[in-house]
Amino acid sequence: MESSWHENLPATRMKAIDELVRGQEIAKRLKLVMNRSTGADGYLSAGDLVMEIMNSFNSTLSILKRGEFDEFVSQIPANTQMGSPCWDGRKSEDSGESGRSTTATLKVKDRRGCYKRRKNSHSWMNEASALTDDGHAWRKYGQKLILNAKYPRSYFRCTHKFDQHCQATKQVQRVQEEPPLYRTTYHGHHTCKNLLKASHFVLDPIDQHHKDSSILLSFNNNKNNDENNTNHLTSKQDNLLFPSFQSIKQEPCKKEESNLIDMPISHDQTTHNNQAPSSDYLLSPEDHDHMSTFDHGDVISGVNSSCTTSSHSLDVDRIIGGSADFSSTLVEMKPNRQATVQKH
């Protein structure tokens, strides 16, 4: 599948990719060296750094290979590159849309509506039988009843949206009652530096994955297709995930888990569908390829450390396939992590 993306890219981008691949290889070697020479404690922080580096490479490569560079750039906060009047969701004084505001609504409009709706944004999906901790701190900003969905959808943004201009968001929706099945759809890349959580973030999914509790889907949005995807997605039980979802600011997430996402919607349109929402998401042919490699790669890339939640597996496949992959390393690190995570 790699040949396909090669063909479509301009030479300059190809060159950039080559450079990134080279850097990626170097980081990989560094990791191996560190793995041999460093003690446990030293390794953890250094390992995190290497993870950061490699995730950064992965993310960038994914973006470039998919021809999404432009979009990626557009996600960078306004103060660094874009002129969007209110990129961070806060209203700036002179945002253009007020032009069609009436005076009566001006006050409200002054506060609201200044946001760009996500279109074709980079997104991927994770399905699990429990609400999984993806290692990031999330803040809930909305909940919505979705047509033909039995349960409401919850909307989360990165806690560091404002202090670090992190653009990542996710949506969580329970899609099935028995067995419980939650679908988490991630949008955007984390640009925050939440390093502590980052290491957890990297670790958990590996573990989860090996214990087979969740499925990560990578896709480019578009909800057209159906069928089939979900057939790949049978999710299973896992007990490990329960400490989970704590990333939504510890306790509050429990609340969400218990009364928010679990709560079925009790109105008339609940009729048909526990499964239907699954069909809202589909994989592009390319992503089907990713799917086929999920078993080892995409979990890492998808959950990918603090700052790069790009999900595309090809790079990670390469990493993991090409060297003593992270898994063993991560297993070593895990005890530390658990001590940290399971505060309650």
Place this chain on the structure above:
DNA sequence: GAAATTTGACCAGT
């Protein structure tokens, strides 16, 4: 009191 969640309203895409 600060931070997080809830919830109704606003807005954009279709």
Place this chain on the structure above:
DNA sequence: ACTGGTCAAATTTC
């Protein structure tokens, strides 16, 4: 017009 995504005041929690 409808629906989903986001905003922000009000409320709740710590």
